[in-house]
Amino acid sequence: MEVGNQSVVVGFVLLGLSDQPKLEKTFFVFILLMYLVILLGNGVLILVTILDSRLHTPMYFFLGNLSFLDICYTTSSIPLVLDGFLTPRKTISFSGCAMQMFLSFAMGATECVLLGMMAFDRYVAICNPLRYPVVMSKAVYVPMAISSWVAGGANSLVQISLAVQLPFCGDNVINHFTCEILAVLKLACADISINVISMGVANVIFLGVPVLFISVSYVFIIATILRIPSAEGRKKAFSTCSAHLTVVVIFYGTILFMYAKPKSKDPLGADKQDLSDKLISLFYGVLTPMLNPIIYSLRNKHVKVAVKTLVSQKCFA
Numbered sequence: 001m002e003v004g005n006q007s008v009v010v011g012f013v014l015l016g017l018s019d020q021p022k023l024e025k026t027f028f029v030f031i032l033l034m035y036l037v038i039l040l041g042n043g044v045l046i047l048v049t050i051l052d053s054r055l056h057t058p059m060y061f062f063l064g065n066l067s068f069l070d071i072c073y074t075t076s077s078i079p080l081v082l083d084g085f086l087t088p089r090k091t092i093s094f095s096g097c098a099m100q101m102f103l104s105f106a107m108g109a110t111e112c113v114l115l116g117m118m119a120f121d122r123y124v125a126i127c128n129p130l131r132y133p134v135v136m137s138k139a140v141y142v143p144m145a146i147s148s149w150v151a152g153g154a155n156s157l158v159q160i161s162l163a164v165q166l167p168f169c170g171d172n173v174i175n176h177f178t179c180e181i182l183a184v185l186k187l188a189c190a191d192i193s194i195n196v197i198s199m200g201v202a203n204v205i206f207l208g209v210p211v212l213f214i215s216v217s218y219v220f221i222i223a224t225i226l227r228i229p230s231a232e233g234r235k236k237a238f239s240t241c242s243a244h245l246t247v248v249v250i251f252y253g254t255i256l257f258m259y260a261k262p263k264s265k266d267p268l269g270a271d272k273q274d275l276s277d278k279l280i281s282l283f284y285g286v287l288t289p290m291l292n293p294i295i296y297s298l299r300n301k302h303v304k305v306a307v308k309t310l311v312s313q314k315c316f317a
């Protein structure tokens with residue numbers, strides 16, 4: 001289909017590492033192994049939070065949601081990445097690209113909100129332990145989790161709806177492994193200022209607000225822990241939120257590293273920078289979901305006991 005002298009894009013070509021063929025097989029093995037670890041680790045966490053009655057608490061309910069979210073997030077993009085490593089010229093339809101963008105964007109926004117809600121749960125547990133059963137009752141924490149999914153999906157629907165309305169004509173090569181929304185917007189042959197403004201507002205809401213909320217929560221949490229008279233009490237209180245704090249630091253720290261690092265002004269270094277940006281984005285998409293179950297398993301004795309119980313029951317059966 002043509003408009004004027006330009007053809008309308010009906011699909012995209014994902015560049016990936018096609019200009020680095022020697023790296024493709026190596027990265028295929030690495031990413032595949034990491035993806036399998038993500039499925040196994042998060043799958044086990046979901047199982048134990050469902051099957052072990054001792055883990056039927058708000059904290060582990062949120063943790064189960066986080067594990068399911070990580071599986072959905074990686075599954076929305078990693079199979080496409082792996083296929084791209086094996087296909088010399090990976091193509092994807094316009095509708096397929098839009099669906100992949102929607103899922104990735106929705107999962108990312110949902111995780112930001114969910115981490116904020118997990119911080120609130122830890123705040124109530126440590127700063128107001130006597131009121132915890134009332135404040136974090138099932139009638140409260142279930143709607144909290146549902147609202148995080150709804151908010152992430154609604155935000156993604158807005159962003160992707162604005163993106164697919166843009167005219168795409170001429171260049172259809174996306175210099176990325178997946179349909180990353182910023183890489184797709186660069187190909188639009190129209191003004192994208194509305195998209196940029198909309199994404200800026202979304203970043204404030206889904207990145208800035210949760211970070212501020214988490215930071216304030218941990219200021220109160222740390223202040224409360226420091227007032228505990230015994231060292232053993234302080235250690236026990238901090239251990240209940242250390243896993244969540246570690247996940248938050250890794251999640252937001254990687255985002256800041258990706259977007260705050262200086263851009264190269266040397267045209268000769270542009271290709272290397274593009275490659276490094278793509279690889280950082282790729283490993284960010286698999287590293288955090290892979291580390292989450294490991295962190296929660298290693299730093300939480302209740303999860304370790306539940307996993308051992310589950311494994312022993314399966315072995316005995």
